[in-house]
Amino acid sequence: QVRKSGVKPTAVQVDTSLFSGPDMAPGWDPDDIGGGDIAPIQAVMLDAGRIQPTTLESRRSPTPALDAGRALAVALGVDPDKVTIAPGPADGRELASVQSAPLMERLTQMMLASDNVMAETIGREVARATGRPSSFAGSVDAVTSRLTAEKIDMAGASLVDSSGLSVANLLTAKTLDEVVNAAAGPDHPALRPMVDM
Secondary structure (H helix, E strand, O other): OHHHHOOOOOOOEEOOOOOOOOOOOOOOOOHHHHOOOOOOOOOOOOHHHEOOOOOOOOOEOOOHHHHHHHHHHHHHOOOHHHOEEOOOOOOOOOOOOOOOOOHHHHHHHHHHHOOHHHHHHHHHHHHHHOOOOOOHHHHHHHHHHHHHHOOOOOOOOEOOOOOOOOOOOEOOHHHHHHHHHHHHOOOOHHHHHHOOO
């Protein structure tokens, strides 16, 4: 699509401003990046930051947005060493766009692969859709508010991420039991996809 636009790219600038706050949650171990469990949560990524995207146990990149920009630069014939991370211009023109797979498809993939990065980015989508910041705190608030609205007892819950990877997360067995029973039962059809994966 870029070539069809008639514009000859000379630089690639990656705008990660869609997400706010830190890109690593409290209680995450940076060694988990190399172990493949997590990547810094940035608004632009390829293959959830995996270095080898066809391998589920692949290590992840510590710079996923920069990597995505470099891959685009190579595809456009632009020097990948000149890629920058900065907000885009307010008067910029869209030359091309890419759509993610539908949410249900991504949720299924997330559950089957137990992918923490996908859980975190989907959490930010939920936060954004409900008017909250696209951050760790915003996504936790969106999810816990929805569970509370479904009459799930969230007493004693203290979460800092959406993936459950943080050692700082606290969740009672009662809350987990209520979530699973609500999703499997007939009274909460909005939660049913959680057990249909």
